Amino acid sequence: MLKTFKKGGVHPHENKLSADKQVQMLPPPLKVYIPLGQSLGAPARPLVDKGAEVKTGQLIAKGESFISANVHSSVSGKVVKIDDITDTSGYRRKAVFIETAGDDWIDTIDRSQTIVRECKLSQQEIIRKINEMGIVGLGGATFPSHVKLSVPEGKKAQTLIINGVECEPYLTADHRLMLERGEEILVGITILMKALGVNKAVIGIENNKPDAIAHMQKLAADFKGIDIVALKVKYPQGAEKQLIKAVTGREVPSQKLPIEVGCVVNNVGTAFAVYEAVQKNKPLFERVVTVTGKNVASPSNFLVRIGTPVADLIEKAGGVPENTGKIISGGPMMGKALNSTEIPVVKGTSGILLFPESDSKRVKVQPCIRCAKCVSACPMGLEPYLLEREVNAALWDEAETDRVMDCMECGSCQFTCPSGRPLLDYLRLGKNKVGQIIRSRTK
C-alpha cells in the first residue's frame, strides 16, 4: 500500500498537460519588474537608484529583518525607476524596474555545467550563504530558507523531508526539475542535511510521476541517507503537515511548526536553488515556471528570469487563447487570479494557468444541504459548513473555538461542496478577523 495522509483530501483532475515538455530556457526579457518583497516577511531595502547599471546576479535589495530575503537582479541593464507595481497578490508593492542590455553576469557565478558534489562549508557558512543568495521556499509559501534552516533553541531536527509531490493539478515544474536536474537536487539535499545536522532525508513523490520516482531512486542510490517514498495521489499532499503525516505518520500539533515533530520540509525546487547558491555561487534570480491551460497552444515549462512579465511567458507558449476568461498564478486549487498580464514572475511563481471562459465562473450557489462532504474533505478536521455560518453571523469566538485558524486554505471543502458554496471566501474572512482578535489580545 502506498503511503498518504489519512484525513480528508480530494482528487481534482490532474491535467498535467506539460509533463513531457522539457524545460526551455528563455532569453532575458526586454524589461523586468523585480518586486522588493517576494517572500514572507518584510520587503528588502533597495541598494540601487534610478539610472544605476546592474549586472545579472547583482544584489539590488537587502533583506534586513530576520524574516526577509535578499533580492538580486535577474538581468543586466539599467535601473529605470523604483516604483509601485501590482503583484500577484493584487496589492501595489515596490519594485525595481530594469531595462535589459545584453546578459552580463557577475563573475563570481560558476556558469559551467559540471556538477560539484563536495561541499566543504560548515553548517553556519551554508546558512549564511543561503541567506546571502536570497533563497526562499519555491513551493509557493516563499518562506526565507535561512530561517527555516535555523532550528530554534531547544528543538532538534531529525528528518529533512523534501517535497516532490506537486499535488496541484496542471503544474509540472517540480516534476521536470526532478527528471532533468535530479543529481543537482540530491546534492542540494545533502547540503540542506548538513545545514540542519540531520543524517536522514526523505523525498516524497506522488505516484502519478513514476518516471521521476524511478529516476530519483536510481540517482539516490549514490547518496547516503536519502530515501524516496512513493505516495498515493491525493490533494493536498504537498501541504507541509499532510506531507509529514504521509511520510512519517506524525502529526504536527495545531498552530505549531514541523520542527515540533523533528521535521523540516523543503521543496525540490528549493533544494535545486540551494545547490546553485552554495556550489555555484548563483543567487536566486531564475526559476522554472509551468505555463499551461486546456486551450494553450503549447503548454510548456520555462526557465524564467525573476521579474519577467507574465505576458512574455504566455507569448512564448503560443499567446493568450481566444476565449480565455481567467489567468491564474499558481495552481488551480490555491493559485491567485490575475487582473493583468503585466504582473512579474516572482520567486514563488510556480505556474501560469489560462482558463477558458467556460471554466472561469463559479458554479451556482445553492443552500447548504448538510451533506457533510466538506467535513470529510477537510484535511485539518474542520467543519467548513459550520465555520461559514459562524463567520456569516460574526460569531468570532465560536469560529476560534472551532479552529478557524487551523484552516490552511487548501480549498478542498469548496471544491467538493455540491451546493457550490464559497466556503473558502468565508474562511479567509474568518481567519482575518479572528487573527486580528488574537493579535490584539497579546498586545
Added chain:
Amino acid sequence: MQLLTISGSPHVHGDQSVKKIMWGVVVALIPAMLVSFWYFGLGALLSICVAVATCITVEYLVAKFILKQEPSISDGSAIITGILLAFNVPSNLPWWELVIGSVFAIAVVKMSFGGLGKNPFNPALAGRVFMLISFPVDMTSWPLPVQNRMVIVDALTGPTALGTLSEGIKNGETVSQLASKLPDYTHLMMGNIGGSLGEVSAIALLIGGIYMIWRKIISWHIPVSYLLTVFLFTGLLWLINPERYIDPVFHLLAGGLILGAVFMATDMVTSPMTTKGMLIFGLGCGLLTVLIRVWGSYPEGVSFAILIMNAVTPLLNKYIKPVRFGEKVKA
C-alpha cells in the same frame, strides 16, 4: 483581451452537485419501485405519481408565492420526498389522503423552515406519521401482493409480518406457535409480503443502498450502525428467550427497517455531519426501533425512531466534533 474573472481560490470545482446527488437517490429507488409495482400493481404506481406530483406542486407554489424564492424543482429533492412518502403507505390508501400527507410533508415540514437544507425533520417520515395519526385505519390495512397487477385492487388486505407478530405475542402466543403465520425469509427478502408499498423487498432496497454508497451519495456509517444495532439487540433478546422474542434476521428483514436505514435515516439534511455522529445516530435509531417494536404499542418503530434521532441531530452536531488534525499527537 476580454475582461478577466477575478475570484478567490479554488478555481476548479468537483463534479458533485445537488442535482446529481438527488437524481442519484431517485435512481437508487428504482429497484424498489419496480418491486412495488410487481407486487401491488397499478395501485403502487398511482400512489407514487400522486405523491410526487403533489410534492412538486406544493414546493413550487410555496417557494414562489410564500417564500418568494426561485423555485428549484429541478434539484429533485421534492421528487424524493414524494417517492419516499408513497413508499411508506399501503398501496390502496385513498389518493386524497396521500395528497394531504404530501402537502403536510412539503409545506409544513420542509418549506416552513425555509426549504431545502433547513428542515430539521425528514419530510417524508413526518408526513407518514401525520397520516398515521390522521387516518389510523387506512394507514394500517395492508393490501396483500396482487395477482393481476393491471387492476387497482383494494380487495385482499392483511396484517404485516410485524403486525402479526406483535398481535400474537400480546395474545400470549409463542414465537414457534406464530411461525406458520409469518412469512419465511425468502418472501421477506423478495418482498412477497403485505406492507407499505416500498418497504417490502429487502433485496431491492439494499441494491439501492449499495448503489448510493458506491456513488458516494451516502456513507456506510448510518445504515451499517443502524442495522447492526438492531441485529445485535434483537439477537440478544432472542438468545435470552427465543419463545418470546423472534430471531434477529426476521427483525432485519420485516417491516420498514431497511427502507428506513438506507433511505430515511441517511437523509443528509436531517442526519449528523461527522462520522462519529453518524455512528451514534445509527445506534440511537437501532435501539429506539427495537424498543418500540418489542415493548411499544405500535408494531413498527422505524419512523418514530428516526424522527426522534432527527431531533437529537443538532445536539450531536454541537458536541461530536471531527477529530482535528494534530489533536491526538503521537510522539
